[in-house]
Amino acid sequence: xxxxxxxxxFLPRGQLPAPRPPRPRTSPVPYRRPRFLRGSGSSSGTAxxxxxxxxxxxxxxxxxxxxxxxxxxxxxxxAEKSEFNEDQAACGKLCIRRCEFGVEEDQxxxxxxxxxxxxxxxxxxxxxxxxxxxxxxxxxxxxxxxRRQLEAVVEGxxxxxxxMHLSGCCVCPSDPQFVEEKGIRTEDLVIGALESAFQECDxxxxxxxxxxxxxxxxxxxxxxxxxxxxxxxNAGDSRAILVRRDxxxxxSSEFTPETERQRIQQLAFIYPELxxxxxxxxxxxxxxxxxxLGQKVLFRDHHMSGWSYKCVExxxxxxxxIHGQGRQARLLGTLAVSRGLGDHQLRVLDxxxxxxxxxxxxxxxxxxxxxxxxxxxxxxxxxATDGLWDVLSNEQVARLVRSFxxxxxxxxxxxxxxAKMLIRSTQGTDDSPIQEGQVSYDDVSVFxxxxxxQGQGHSSR
Amino acid sequence: xxxxxxxxxFLPRGQLPAPRPPRPRTSPVPYRRPRFLRGSGSSSGTAxxxxxxxxxxxxxxxxxxxxxxxxxxxxxxxAEKSEFNEDQAACGKLCIRRCEFGVEEDQxxxxxxxxxxxxxxxxxxxxxxxxxxxxxxxxxxxxxxxRRQLEAVVEGxxxxxxxMHLSGCCVCPSDPQFVEEKGIRTEDLVIGALESAFQECDxxxxxxxxxxxxxxxxxxxxxxxxxxxxxxxNAGDSRAILVRRDxxxxxSSEFTPETERQRIQQLAFIYPELxxxxxxxxxxxxxxxxxxLGQKVLFRDHHMSGWSYKCVExxxxxxxxIHGQGRQARLLGTLAVSRGLGDHQLRVLDxxxxxxxxxxxxxxxxxxxxxxxxxxxxxxxxxATDGLWDVLSNEQVARLVRSFxxxxxxxxxxxxxxAKMLIRSTQGTDDSPIQEGQVSYDDVSVFxxxxxxQGQGHSSR
Numbered sequence: 001x002x003x004x005x006x007x008x009x010f011l012p013r014g015q016l017p018a019p020r021p022p023r024p025r026t027s028p029v030p031y032r033r034p035r036f037l038r039g040s041g042s043s044s045g046t047a048x049x050x051x052x053x054x055x056x057x058x059x060x061x062x063x064x065x066x067x068x069x070x071x072x073x074x075x076x077x078x079a080e081k082s083e084f085n086e087d088q089a090a091c092g093k094l095c096i097r098r099c100e101f102g103v104e105e106d107q108x109x110x111x112x113x114x115x116x117x118x119x120x121x122x123x124x125x126x127x128x129x130x131x132x133x134x135x136x137x138x139x140x141x142x143x144x145x146x147r148r149q150l151e152a153v154v155e156g157x158x159x160x161x162x163x164m165h166l167s168g169c170c171v172c173p174s175d176p177q178f179v180e181e182k183g184i185r186t187e188d189l190v191i192g193a194l195e196s197a198f199q200e201c202d203x204x205x206x207x208x209x210x211x212x213x214x215x216x217x218x219x220x221x222x223x224x225x226x227x228x229x230x231x232x233x234n235a236g237d238s239r240a241i242l243v244r245r246d247x248x249x250x251x252s253s254e255f256t257p258e259t260e261r262q263r264i265q266q267l268a269f270i271y272p273e274l275x276x277x278x279x280x281x282x283x284x285x286x287x288x289x290x291x292x293l294g295q296k297v298l299f300r301d302h303h304m305s306g307w308s309y310k311c312v313e314x315x316x317x318x319x320x321x322i323h324g325q326g327r328q329a330r331l332l333g334t335l336a337v338s339r340g341l342g343d344h345q346l347r348v349l350d351x352x353x354x355x356x357x358x359x360x361x362x363x364x365x366x367x368x369x370x371x372x373x374x375x376x377x378x379x380x381x382x383x384a385t386d387g388l389w390d391v392l393s394n395e396q397v398a399r400l401v402r403s404f405x406x407x408x409x410x411x412x413x414x415x416x417x418x419a420k421m422l423i424r425s426t427q428g429t430d431d432s433p434i435q436e437g438q439v440s441y442d443d444v445s446v447f448x449x450x451x452x453x454q455g456q457g458h459s460s461r
Numbered sequence: 462x463x464x465x466x467x468x469x470x471f472l473p474r475g476q477l478p479a480p481r482p483p484r485p486r487t488s489p490v491p492y493r494r495p496r497f498l499r500g501s502g503s504s505s506g507t508a509x510x511x512x513x514x515x516x517x518x519x520x521x522x523x524x525x526x527x528x529x530x531x532x533x534x535x536x537x538x539x540a541e542k543s544e545f546n547e548d549q550a551a552c553g554k555l556c557i558r559r560c561e562f563g564v565e566e567d568q569x570x571x572x573x574x575x576x577x578x579x580x581x582x583x584x585x586x587x588x589x590x591x592x593x594x595x596x597x598x599x600x601x602x603x604x605x606x607x608r609r610q611l612e613a614v615v616e617g618x619x620x621x622x623x624x625m626h627l628s629g630c631c632v633c634p635s636d637p638q639f640v641e642e643k644g645i646r647t648e649d650l651v652i653g654a655l656e657s658a659f660q661e662c663d664x665x666x667x668x669x670x671x672x673x674x675x676x677x678x679x680x681x682x683x684x685x686x687x688x689x690x691x692x693x694x695n696a697g698d699s700r701a702i703l704v705r706r707d708x709x710x711x712x713s714s715e716f717t718p719e720t721e722r723q724r725i726q727q728l729a730f731i732y733p734e735l736x737x738x739x740x741x742x743x744x745x746x747x748x749x750x751x752x753x754l755g756q757k758v759l760f761r762d763h764h765m766s767g768w769s770y771k772c773v774e775x776x777x778x779x780x781x782x783i784h785g786q787g788r789q790a791r792l793l794g795t796l797a798v799s800r801g802l803g804d805h806q807l808r809v810l811d812x813x814x815x816x817x818x819x820x821x822x823x824x825x826x827x828x829x830x831x832x833x834x835x836x837x838x839x840x841x842x843x844x845a846t847d848g849l850w851d852v853l854s855n856e857q858v859a860r861l862v863r864s865f866x867x868x869x870x871x872x873x874x875x876x877x878x879x880a881k882m883l884i885r886s887t888q889g890t891d892d893s894p895i896q897e898g899q900v901s902y903d904d905v906s907v908f909x910x911x912x913x914x915q916g917q918g919h920s921s922r
Contacts, residue, residue: 003730153770156759164746166757166770171750178746181786184759184768191767199764269464270731285625285639289632296627298617298645303660303823306652307645309614309627325642362764 010357011273024213029133034089036061036073058423060416067091068121069225072415072448076423078387079441086128086218087385087443088135090143094120094224096150118154120226122146123447125238127385129335131216134342137205138218142341145200146224149193157186157227190226191365194233198341202361206344217335217343220363221252221383223449228371230381230451233363235339240383241394242368245376248398251366254386255339257322257331264331264338264358265302268321276353279332280318282310288317327390331358339363375451378405380415383449384422387442391426400425401448419446471818472734485674490594495550497522497534519884521877528552529582530686533876533909537884539848540902547589547679548846548904549596551604555581555685557611579615581687583607584908586699588846590796592677595803598666599679603802606661607685610654618647618688651687652826655694659802663822667805678796678804681824682713682844684910689832691842691912694824696800701844702855703829706837709859712827715847716800718783718792725792725799725819726763729782737814740793741779743771749778788851792819800824836912839866841876844910845883848903852887861886862909880907 039062060074067073068091077085098117122143128135156162162184164175172178198220209215219236232240234252242249257264261283268274268281275281283300296309299316310316323330330336332348332355339360346355373379382397392400404421408414423446428439500523521535528534529552538546559578583604589596617623623645625636633639659681670676680697693701695713703710718725722744729735729742736742744761757770760777771777784791791797793809793816800821807816834840843858853861865882869875884907889900 003733006731149769156770162759162768164759165753171752171756172747175747179759182746184746188766188768192761192765192769193767195765195767196769270467272464285643285645286633286636291632292626295632298623298625298640300653303821304653304656305649305826306654306656307623307649308610308653308657309617360764365766 006357010354011271024211026208026211028212028214029136029208031084031132032136033059033075033085034073034139036065036067036089036091037075038062039065056427058420060420063413068093068123069449069451069454070412070415071123071450072413072417072419073446074416074419074423075445076387076427076443078443081441081443082132084132085443086132086135087387087445088126088128088132088139088218089124089445089447090126090139091123091447092121092143094122094143094147094150094226096120096147096154098151098154118150118157118226120224122222122224123383123449124220124222125383125385125445125447126218126220126341127236127238127443127445128216128218129337130343130346131214133209133212133214134205134216135218137208138201138220138341141204142197142201142220142222145204146193146197146222149197149200150190150226153189153193156189160186162186162189186227187229187231187367190224190229190231191367194222194224194231194365195362198233198235198361198363202341205342209342209344215345217340217346217359219337219340219385221385222363223381223383223447225370225454228369230368230370231365232368232381232383233365235341235361235363236337237386238384239386239389239394240381241397242379242381243398243401244379245402248394250394251368251381253364255360255364256329256336257338258325258329260338260360261300261322262302262305263360264322267358269302271357274353274357275321276351278318278348278351278353279321280316281321282316283320283322284316287320287323288312290317293317327386331355335359370451370454373451375454377452378402379451380405380418381447381449381451382422383447385443385445387440387444388422388426388446390442391438391440392422397422415448415450419448422446422448467818471815472732485672487669487672489673489675490597490669492545492593493597494520494536494546495534495600497526497528497550497552498536499523500526517888519881521881524874529554529584530910530912530915531873531876532584532911533874533878533880534907535877535880535884536906537848537888537904539904542902542904543593545593546904547593547596548848548906549587549589549593549600549679550585550906550908551587551600552584552908553582553604555583555604555608555611555687557581557608557615559612559615579611579618579687581685583683583685584844584910585681585683586844586846586906586908587679587681587802588697588699588904588906589677589679590798591804591807592675594670594673594675595666595677596679598669599662599681599802602665603658603662603681603683606665607654607658607683610658610661611651611687614650614654617650621647623647623650647688648690648692648828651685651690651692652828655683655685655692655826656823659694659696659822659824663802666803670803670805676806678801678807678820680798680801680846682846683824684842684844684908686831686915689830691829691831692826693829693842693844694826696802696822696824697798698847699845700847700850701842702858703840703842704859704862705840706863709855711855712829712842714825716821716825717790717797718799719786719790721799721821722761722783723763723766724821725783728819730763732818735814735818736782737812739779739809739812739814740782741777742782743777744781744783745777748781748784749773751778754778788847792816796820831912831915834912836915838913839863840912841866841879842908842910842912843883844908846904846906848901848905849883849887849907851903852899852901853883858883876909876911880909883907883909 096118126135126138221238222233224231232251237254240251292312299310426440557579587596587599682699683694685692693712698715701712753773760771887901
């Protein structure tokens, strides 16, 4: 992606073009639930018909079907907010093949050996909006993008430290020293591969949605285990936390119009034409109105962490680029997240103003060193879409996790049972820890990944 | 500042204009040392002629001259790197006047009472480059800018929570609720005032340097005490730390081409014309050369935290936008800091490529709540320019501070003595904790601010 590309794509000279009506060339992306839920239809026994007649069913994999690391999973559809469950999930083994370097071949690449070389595991949650298509495409695609990106750098992951040249041959005798001084580690290649995979997947989704005449976007939260480390990549407002006996550690942070205010305001400062004269980039405590004209009111611009006062002018009365606070904050009055995949065609209602230039597909990646962690019996990672975190805090989830696992040591399906219990806790049932009125009406999807016995003896060949 | 202004200033159409030769209209900014050092000339007894004949003198205020909070100060000039000491310092009482609102006056502002309303204290260090002028101007000016910015919002600082309107009158009955929901506190107004003051000061320096035909820039590290809180604002590579008996807490972070890589690369991505085809925005472990062409080498772009490999093209052989690592990292081969004041005319040697568009004058501000801290006898804040931190770690400084204060409880000038001792520790004397060869040849300036008895009973009228 280049700056020229950005300008051509988002800053056409003269009038903004009307959005092209999508002309479907391929059939629509078919709706489906995650593959690993097969056999657990909502009419089957594994869907939890719960204790209340009006309750929505909680679904999880059929007993006997095991997910990577014996992880647990459960999901619930929203309370008729949309026809489909817009959350999606994927998990599986990640097989990285090695493309060996043919030394004789004049430094060209050759696939001499395409056997599995490195194996890891992959769990992913996608929370769709504007339709289920983007999340389904992401669940079908992102792991392949990641595999491809990892295979492109796998030679660099073999050495203790990534070599300056992928061939491993030093052009300059002090190459290893330069890499050492920059502090570049194997895990930086995995982080780079995750960053590239999210971007590649975003491009695939853009092409596929255009081809099928569909729209929509999704957040993406991914956990990947590789060579003794667990990588958590997040673009959106889902969340992953580590729960141990004495510790609750966030493994991701949320990307919303509120948390990314300065980045978004700065883009509007650099390219004011993106707002087409319809929005103000400034933040005020509330939307201003005629009575405020000429008054000095609290405001913040892109370069400010603090607040100051400014004299209200007419242009300040426009609708704010970011409006509302907390979970209610919206970008251009439209979107509650600032990172994710898709949304290539999304425009502000009844205008040509595009959302996409303000959205990032690149995730933030955190790394958990499993060898250093020495995971204990009840240590787990909980990954869930925002529907769970809207009503339960990290600490509340941790308490539920600890007490459930303590009382269910023998059940081989206890991690899926735990995922189901967490979802039921958001539904306002009698034994729920949440307060009256704090019920999740959103789609909720939860992975519980046990860490015990996973740190040691990771296979690297 | 608007985006249009940025484009007019930095992105002229067609050929880049040659830098205007400065035409002095005013006399040059005269060189001087901080006012509070008067009477402590290097020939006087307070300049520490040290134990070695070749040692440079360490200067500190004359005994009997007390700085705010009985703070200590010391400085040393560099080892003939430049003719002048390019560090500067300032400190004093900060008197904020109140401009009372004339209710009868049809909602206009009137100064009914210009008496001192709020008092605070101010300590500042400036580390100049390209000449001493910018740092001297900053030392002469920044506190006035800050006072002006604080006076502009002081009415908002009176209430428990800043009002939506500076007049205090609600236009909308739920105004307090909006401010409450946004979590806007009094300290956010001080942070906003510090941010605005740095920017205002940068503009003043730009005008003054142009008028006097001088050049240069400086970093700025400021501590301000106000209403029971200590604010530390930093733009550059100086550093402030809190040292307590059981704790060492950083109160600032450094802004260098290395720590601000992504911001700087992103600007070059958005405005490639800023590099005039002479630099590559990509980061590589070392500068590439002809032999690397066609090879796959490690690289990072603006959107990446991790590393990946790319096939080297001819344009990758250009000089990197950010080159070198750690203390050696340079922006456009020229500057070691990425935030600060001044440098309005700075260009890459023998080109018209400007540094200023890549520099921020806005500081990062951290807040220390003195009431919550309950400072003990030996709790201090140490502020120093990079010359100190180049050779001493936070932990080493903390150990020196603790052992010195423990052994010098009675001396009323012990904080200046401590500042002098810290500077001597960077000069490679026998009892210095630094290793052989790790000696600071840079200018070094140090404030030591004692916190005991400062949290309680702060005056607010």
